[in-house]
Amino acid sequence: QVQLVESGGGLVQAGGSLRLSCAASGRTFSNYAMGWFRQSPGKEREFVAAVDWSGVFTYYADSVKGRFTISRDNAKNTVYLRMNSLKPEDTALYYCNAARKSGSKWNVYLDFASWGQGTQVTVSS
Secondary structure (H helix, E strand, O other): OOEEEEEOOEEEEOOOOEEEEEEEEOOOOOOOOEEEEEEOOOOOOEEEEEEOOOOOOEEEOOOOOOOEEEEEEHHHOEEEEEEOOOOHHHOEEEEEEEEEEEOOEEEEOOOOOOOOOOEEEEEEO
16 A cells, blocks of 8 residues: 655745655655645645656646746655745645646546645745
């Protein structure tokens, strides 16, 4: 069973920064693209960012492009999300999981693992 554990969330003022981490245990994830997704109350979970298996190619939702940076360390089975210039609309529960691209859209690949607990990010104005 693969377990995903997200961490690094917190309360931050608008304009601030956070770095999220997601550790995968139980299975090597170096063969998979990994992504970050987020969900706000009353909204569907949405794609935030993805990184290919090598860490070379990255992809972002338009809403975070230029502010967020995704990266990975395959030796540590960990994926990161550096978030700068945070806005109140970034407030959400953030999750990581394997991701697959379908056309122009990135979707979660739940055959890799179930969703973890997520880590809460709250941005105050």
